[in-house]
Amino acid sequence: MFLDDNNVRNGLSQAYSKLVREGLDSYTMMGIGDGGKHIVDGLEKCGFFGKALLCPFENENHIDLYKSDIIDKKILVCEDTTITGNSFVKVYTQLKNIGAEDVKFFSFLMRRDSSIIPNVFVFETEDDTKVYFPWSSYPIRTYPKGIVRKIIASDIEKYFKCGDSRIDKTSLTEFYKDHMNAGAKVYLVEDKDEICSIIKFYEKKYGNYTGLFLDIIATAEEKQRNRYASTLLKLILNYMLYHEFDFIYGYAFDDKVAMYKNNGFEVIGSVQAPQYDSLHKVATINKRTKAERDLVIATLKSNI
Known part of the structure; x- marks a missing residue:
């Protein structure tokens, strides 16, 4: 599945409306990895004007952020794809241990066999579906299912x-x-x-x-x-x-x-x-x- 800029923009626009209805637009956004960074950027273009944090989370190392940005704060963790849910579990645990008041999860795509279901997601895909975002490294061969x-x-x-x-x-x-x-x-x-x-x-x-x-x-x-x-x-x-x-x-x-x-x-x-x-x-x-x-x-x- 190839997602172009219009796919992502339209999906995030609908997702942002859902976040507003659920009151999650008041949370601090935290983009996890490169995909999360792009999701945060997209939500900001949709109208999100709150605080946003970016966390590389490379090799799933410990989160290196100012504790004052997390303690007693409500955090909305953002990723582009949830495959197994393991990354979110680790991020959730670290944020709660630091002292976050509440942690919610937004993902643009969720694999069907993920152990975690995000609080808000746009699409659910089969576990064998390859997904390419505009910021992905596109393969030479077109995905056969179009x-x-x-x-x-x-x-x-x-x-x-x-x-x-x-x-x-x-x-x-x-x-x-x-x-x-x-x-x-x-x-x-x-x-x-x-x-x-x-x-x-x-x-x-x-x-x-x-x-x-x-x-x-x-x-x-x-x-x-x-x-x-x-x-x-x-x-x-x-x-x-x-x-x-x-x-x-x-x-x-x-x-x-x-x-x-x-x-x-x-x-x-x-x-x-x-x-x-x-x-x-x-x-x-x-x-x-x-x-x-x-x-x-x-x-x-x-x-x-």
Whole structure:
């Protein structure tokens, strides 16, 4: 996964809004390592105006900072990537031993198998996903799974067909127009200048609940079985979690139900449509208790 300056800037802007809502913008920021330094710089550009500390933490040596900057202070530790969480545990322990009143953790990316979940993070990645920030040393070889980004105007000149006429009737021009003018969110996976997979979804409100309607997800005919669609499903799941939506729902063909189930969706009903044969209503709910989940599902069933 390659993250450019726009990816980072947009992610940090959304994260900063979350930090403000949680009251963490009043904390002293501490950037750990080179990545943490860039995260601190980015948050300052988003509007953070408090005290900021930079800690090289090279080879995980002891923190070398003035104790007066830490004792009885609230510290927000910042990193670009949380891989195992071990660094944060060591930093947390040192800061508390010095006398910090409170220590919270912000990370732009978190690996799924990390032992620590940051208080605030932007994206969660699989444990085998390689991530490159603008300040990384870029490899010569392009990461084979490509990059995930929003659709742009120049994409309408490219070619994309999934092999299913029910989806292929929507052109890239229509995808782009929906993204710009109809309230749709359209993202795609691009690999070596080719569009490999595409997703389109909308924000919806039913009763007291707000969520996402997954309208289309498709993979290029020659790119099947490379998990590009699963990559975009994870994107919309993270979108739901980060923006605190209550649900995602959509309709799945028979041969796609397993993919949805593997990504945490469940079938909540089926419909018959002449042009589609059987369509299965699939949904995933962002609620902790069964009672809450049941209420959301009941609301969806009565509205879709």
